[in-house]
Amino acid sequence: MSRMGDVLAGFHATWEFESDSVLIRYERGIRTPKLFQSLAERRVPLEAIAGVTLTPGKRGTVALRIELRSGADPLLEAAAGQLKDGSDPYRLVLPADKETLAEYYADELRAELTEAGPAEEFLVAAPEVPLQFKAYDGKASFDGETVRFRWFWTGASSAKWKAGDQSFPVGELSGVEWRSPEVFEGHLRLLRPDSADGRPAQADQDPAAVVFGLGYGPVHESLPFAAAVLAAVRKSGPVAAVPAAAPRRDPADIAERIRHLGELHEAGLVTDEEFSVKKAELLAQL
Known part of the structure; x- marks a missing residue:
């Protein structure tokens, strides 16, 4: 842009216009x-931007928004259109008296744009890892290579307890499904190329998914998590078919799991055979 380094300050962020990108600081x-x-x-490279709009806002404000090319940003890809205007990270709300200045920067940006079609790869960086958050039925963590789900005995379904804690190397995943916690049946589900037909319809029964609830899996925690996983999956290339080795577990954690398994057994949620098999599996991890 012709005026590199100029800054436009809004209510919740400032945009710094550089020669090859727009740096947004919240x-x-x-x-x-x-x-x-x-x-x-x-940081949004100019090549990731498809368009710029300036529209009237509420209560004497205007909103400057950059529209990204499809496939350019893992955050928006994971969100899949579920973000509300107030949570749109590429929408800058300003006082109405800054409309002329905002229009100037919008015109400057439009003059620099050359691409509008879908991007072949992510152009905006994914959120940094490691990341973790608490869902209603378990804790999700991601270190950049493996997604792990550890179930909470107070919230996880018997199907998940039977399956045990889960580890998913990104090389075995094909994508991520994020359904906002602000809607009914919010969840984060990991997708694998061979599981579309066999996976449970309900996320609370799927060991490859965690479900959200009031105060669990909020947007600001679960969406960056989903975006980081999605970016890592895309970067890993073709899906590998090599199963992951089961990690060794803390003996105290194994003991706790066996105790919870016993509670499920006593409650009639796990059969005698299932209890024996799962207990043997847990002991084998020591």
Whole structure:
């Protein structure tokens, strides 16, 4: 852009216009959306931008928004259109008296755009790992290579307890399905190329999914997580068919799992045979 380094400050973020990108820095504060605070900043290369709009906002404001090319940003790909305007990280709300200045920058950006079609690869960086969050039925963690689900005995279904804690190397995944916790049946599900027909329809019965609930899996935690996993899956290339080796477990954790398994058995949720088989599996991990 012709005026590299210029900054446009809005209510929850500032945009710095550079020669090859727009650097968005999000403010911290109780009124700033938690997703913005979680992201901290986003650098958007000009080649990732498909268009720019400036529209009237509420209560004497205007909104400057950059529209990204399809496939350019793992965050928006994971969100799949579920983000509300107030949580859109590429929408800058400004006082109406800055409309002329905002229109100037919009025109400057439009003059630099050359691509509008789908991007062949992610052009905006994924959220940094490691990442983790608490879902209703378990804890999800991701270290950049493997996604792990550890079930909570107070929330996980008997089907998940029977399956045990799960580990998914990104090389064995084909994608991520994120359904916002702000809607009914919110969840994060890991997709594998060979599981589309055989996986349970309900996420609470699927060991490859964690379900959200009130206060569990909020957008600002679960969406960056989903985006980071999606980016790692795309980067890993063709799906590998090599099964992951089961990690060794903490003996105290094994003992706790056997105790919970016994509670399920006593409650009639696990048969005698299932109890014996699963207990043997847990002991074999020591």
